[in-house]
Amino acid sequence: MEGDGSTTDASQLGMPGEYMAGSHYVLQSQEDDCDESLHDHEEGNGSKENFREQDIYLPIANVARIMKNAVPQTGKIAKDAKECVQECVSEFISFITSEPLKLYLQKFREAMKGEKGIGGISVTEGLGEELTDDSFANQLPAGIITADGQQQNVMVYTTSYQQIPGVQQIQFS
Amino acid sequence: SSGKVNHASNSKGISLPMTRVKLIMKSSPDVSSINQEALLLTTKATELFVQHLALSSFNNGSGKDQTLLYSDLANTVEEKETFQFLTDILPKKILVRDYLKLLEENPIEEADN
Numbered sequence: 638m639e640g641d642g643s644t645t646d647a648s649q650l651g652m653p654g655e656y657m658a659g660s661h662y663v664l665q666s667q668e669d670d671c672d673e674s675l676h677d678h679e680e681g682n683g684s685k686e687n688f689r690e691q692d693i694y695l696p697i698a699n700v701a702r703i704m705k706n707a708v709p710q711t712g713k714i715a716k717d718a719k720e721c722v723q724e725c726v727s728e729f730i731s732f733i734t735s736e737p738l739k740l741y742l743q744k745f746r747e748a749m750k751g752e753k754g755i756g757g758i759s760v761t762e763g764l765g766e767e768l769t770d771d772s773f774a775n776q777l778p779a780g781i782i783t784a785d786g787q788q789q790n791v792m793v794y795t796t797s798y799q800q801i802p803g804v805q806q807i808q809f810s
Numbered sequence: 811s812s813g814k815v816n817h818a819s820n821s822k823g824i825s826l827p828m829t830r831v832k833l834i835m836k837s838s839p840d841v842s843s844i845n846q847e848a849l850l851l852t853t854k855a856t857e858l859f860v861q862h863l864a865l866s867s868f869n870n871g872s873g874k875d876q877t878l879l880y881s882d883l884a885n886t887v888e889e890k891e892t893f894q895f896l897t898d899i900l901p902k903k904i905l906v907r908d909y910l911k912l913l914e915e916n917p918i919e920e921a922d923n
């Protein structure tokens with residue numbers, strides 16, 4: 638590849654998320670169908686080293702099959718559409734993993750502030766010592782700030798977690 | 811029967827590999843451990859998400875060929891509020907020559923190429 642910026646080969650531009658300055662476009666190769674898959678779209682990434690968060694995808698075969706079953710029988714799916722949805726899936730998983738947690742922590746902290754006679758810190762100091770993996774499983778809120786100020790976050794969504802007075806259950810669609 | 815896992819739904823009606831879903835979940839900065847039910851729920855939700863995105867985009871499509879194209883996805887994501895979180899990773903595609911034409915008409919401050 639030459640050193641000038643005028644390549645039309647999308648596969649050399651890296652991830653489709655790259656933008657030209659000031660706009661929201663990604664360059665597309667002259668043929669619609671990129672035979673060269675962007676790295677990590679295909680299987681074979683068995684090694685877990687050096688994975689950036691956005692490089693971890695679900696297998697494209699599984700994703701493609703779900704898509705195929707969702708559209709009418711006569712429908713077809715372009716290859717770059719499959720790859721794109723594969724990336725969207727990882728984004729979706731990250732999104733639903735992190736967003737409710739953030740909201741919940743926010744509400745939890747607000748609720749704790751209001752508790753009579755209990756400072757936020759002292760509540761958690763006591764809890765901190767008794768916590769085990771089992772106790773996280775069903776009863777405790779998603780985020781605890783321990784006495785040393787370190788935030789320990791544990792993902793807890795169970796179908797029935799213990800209600801904490803003053804904290805609303807998060808609804809998400 | 812490990813070979814079969816990828817080719818059919820399991821008894822819970824899930825056809826996505828949960829170990830891989832878990833890996834993606836764990837890559838979120840504040841997450842340490844993951845409750846098994848949460849993992850199941852997330853995996854199922856992901857499946858439904860794929861169906862929803864694919865079908866919405868397909869129905870939103872240009873109508874030719876009965877083919878779901880990248881551009882259908884990009885358009886749907888831009889138009890529908892539920893998919894807004896995807897707009898950053900689904901930019902619309904443009905051919906270089908069209909982009910250069912656009913630049914000529916609307917010159918912008920260009921950073922270092």
